[in-house]
Amino acid sequence: xxxxxxxxxxxxxxxxxxxxxxxxxxxxxxxxxxxxxxxxxxxxxxxxxxxxxxxxxxxxxxxxxxxxxxxxxxxxxxxxxxxxxxxxxxxxxxxxxxxxxxxxxxxxxxxxxxxxxxxxxxxxxxxxxxxxxxxxxxxxxxxxxxxxxxxxxxxxxxxxxxxxxxxxxxxxxxxxxxxxxxxxxxxxxxxxxxxxxxxxxxxxxxxxxxxxxxxxxxxxxxxxxxxxxxxxxxxxxxxxxxxxxxxxxxxxxxxxxxxxxxxxxxxxxxxxxxxxxxxxxxxxxxxxxxxxxxxxxxxxxxxxxxxxxxxxxxxxxxxxxxxxxxxxxxxxxxxxxxxxxxxxxxxxxxxxxxxxxxxxxxxxxxxxx
Ligand code: FES
Ligand SMILES: [Fe+2]
Numbered sequence: 001x002x003x004x005x006x007x008x009x010x011x012x013x014x015x016x017x018x019x020x021x022x023x024x025x026x027x028x029x030x031x032x033x034x035x036x037x038x039x040x041x042x043x044x045x046x047x048x049x050x051x052x053x054x055x056x057x058x059x060x061x062x063x064x065x066x067x068x069x070x071x072x073x074x075x076x077x078x079x080x081x082x083x084x085x086x087x088x089x090x091x092x093x094x095x096x097x098x099x100x101x102x103x104x105x106x107x108x109x110x111x112x113x114x115x116x117x118x119x120x121x122x123x124x125x126x127x128x129x130x131x132x133x134x135x136x137x138x139x140x141x142x143x144x145x146x147x148x149x150x151x152x153x154x155x156x157x158x159x160x161x162x163x164x165x166x167x168x169x170x171x172x173x174x175x176x177x178x179x180x181x182x183x184x185x186x187x188x189x190x191x192x193x194x195x196x197x198x199x200x201x202x203x204x205x206x207x208x209x210x211x212x213x214x215x216x217x218x219x220x221x222x223x224x225x226x227x228x229x230x231x232x233x234x235x236x237x238x239x240x241x242x243x244x245x246x247x248x249x250x251x252x253x254x255x256x257x258x259x260x261x262x263x264x265x266x267x268x269x270x271x272x273x274x275x276x277x278x279x280x281x282x283x284x285x286x287x288x289x290x291x292x293x294x295x296x297x298x299x300x301x302x303x304x305x306x307x308x309x310x311x312x313x314x315x316x317x318x319x320x321x322x323x324x325x326x327x328x329x330x331x332x333x334x335x336x337x338x339x340x341x342x343x344x345x346x347x348x349x350x351x352x353x354x355x356x357x358x359x360x361x362x363x364x365x366x367x368x369x
Contacts, residue, residue, distance in 0.1 A: 001254035002304030007169050007321070010328030012133040013253050014038065015168070017199075017228035017327055018142055020247035020259055021120075022127045023158040027051055029079040031066035037131055038252050041118070042066035046082025051127050052095045053118040054084075059099075060113070063088040124148050124245060125155060126259070128231075134330055140199045143227055145243060147263050151272045154264045154281035158245075159289055161258040166299045168229065168256050171248050172324050173305070174295055175203050175226055178315035184294045186210025190219060194316050196323050201226045206354070211291040213238050221354055229327040240284055241265035246292065258296070262288050 004013050014037040021034055022043060031044045033056060040056035042065040056064050063086050068074045071087035078085045082095040091113065092101040099113035119130040123142045130138045147153040164171075174180075176194050181187035189207040196202075202225045209220040217239070224234035224244075234244040245261040264281035266273045273281075310317055326334040 001165055002167050002306055003253045004167065004328060006304065006306050007167060009169065009321075009325045010333075011330065012328045014131060014133065014250050015229045015324075015327035016132045016134065016136075016139075017130075017230055018121070018123075018128045018138065018140075019131055019230045019249040020126045021053065021129050021249060023160070023259070024051075024122050024125050024127055025157070027127055029077070031078055031084055033064065033066040036129075036249050036251055036257070038250075040064065042084065043127070044079055044084060046079060046095060048082050050082050050095060051120050051122060052082060052084070053120050053127070053129055054093070054097055055116045057115075058086040058088065058091060059115060060086065060089060060091055065093075065115075125261070126158065126247065136331070139331065140228055142231065143233065145233065145263065147243060147265070152266045152270065154266065154273045154278050156262045156264070156281065156285045159260040159285070161260060161296065163251050163255055163257050164296070164299055165255045166302070167254050167304065168248060168250055169321065169324065170299055170302070170305060171256060171258075172226070172229070172320065173317060175201055175224065175232070176315040176317050176320040179313055180295075181205065181207060181209075184298065185212075185291055187220070192315075194320070196319065199228050199326070201320060201323055209238065209291070211294065212287055219354075229324060236288075239287075240267050240280070242284065242288075244288055244292075260289055260292055261285070 019036065021036060027043060027045045029045050029047060031042045034041050034043050041053055042056045043053050045051050056066060058065060065084055065086055068087035073085050073087045073090050078087065080092065083092050083100065085092045090103050091099050093115055094100045095117065097115040097117040099109050102109060121128050121142065124145060128142060148155055178189070178192045181189045187207040187209045189205060191204070191206045193204050194201060202223065204223050206219050206221040213220050220236065220238040222234050222236045224232060226232050230247055230249060232246040236242050236244055242265065243263040245263065246259070248256040248258045251257050262281065262285035264284055266277045267280035268274065268277055270277060308317060
């Protein structure tokens with residue numbers, strides 16, 4: 001298992017950015033333990049509906065707030081209003097992390113009786129945390145996908161793919177991997193390009209796809225964008241108009257947790273998606289998942305690619321790895337680093353791209369490599 005240091009990404013072990021930590025529906029008024037960025041957290045939904053994520057250990061005597069089922073605090077319900085009680089001596093902490101009650105003590109509550117809480121946002125049916133080694137405020141927002149709230153579109157539930165023992169760099173590499181589409185997905189790639197813009201990298205691709213489209217079917221056109229180091233949103237026009245949502249979050253240094261979801265435009269063309277639409281959409285999500293599993297299987301069993309042996313036609317891996325390193329360095333360094341890496345890389349076959357993509361995307365103003 002290779003680490004961030006092995007890849008030479010920067011000063012920090014874990015990157016800065018918004019990261020998915022759970023599917024919203026699974027966060028209820030019962031503390032659950034989650035482990036990301038090499039550390040333990042407690043996650044719960046307060047009675048008001050507010051989601052709270054905090055460091056897992058109680059400052060009193062170090063008890064884990066979310067790994068207990070036998071204490072009567074846990075059995076009777078550790079969540080009160082938006083507060084959480086420790087299962088050991090029942091100290092209660094507010095959603096700001098401050099202890100606000102010690103049931104057996106009439107003395108003052110020490111100011112250090114406090115747990116670090118994390119900035120979270122519910123976004124497209126998931127809970128995201130802002131992780132920042134510098135302790136700063138978010139420097140980008142999660143993009144609005146209007147289709148998520150459009151009744152004509154079916155929003156899937158997250159496929160929970162669990163932990164994979166690869167460094168996130170190996171997953172990110174996929175965005176610049178021009179040569180894997182044929183061998184892995186059976187795609188005769190007609191056009192391909194990458195664009196680097198600040199915290200985003202875009203991949204535009206069109207071609208056949210044996211897993212998602214039958215032989216001789218329409219061209220599958222995708223525009224996949226990493227919004228920061230973790231969230232990959234792909235607009236896909238193939239069998240149905242859809243968005244693929246993939247999120248991965250570092251678990252320890254050299255492993256990631258992965259989720260997958262699909263948002264599909266009503267396959268029957270209804271203004272409000274029907275049960276039949278949901279059935280088709282789930283079938284399509286399973287097909288998309290099968291396509292993703294083709295990448296996943298490779299990641300699961302590969303050795304780390306710390307230093308690749310790249311040839312012409314591979315894609316802009318080195319540029320992408322520099323782009324990705326921005327999240328592992330202080331913002332002061334990022335500012336100096338980024339402008340050199342903006343622009344289009346590895347564009348080819350652009351005549352085959354659909355006109356609307358050439359009009360709205362960057363395809364019409366490209367240099368062909
Ligand atoms: S260890 Fe948490 S209240 Fe004592
Ligand atoms: Fe792939």
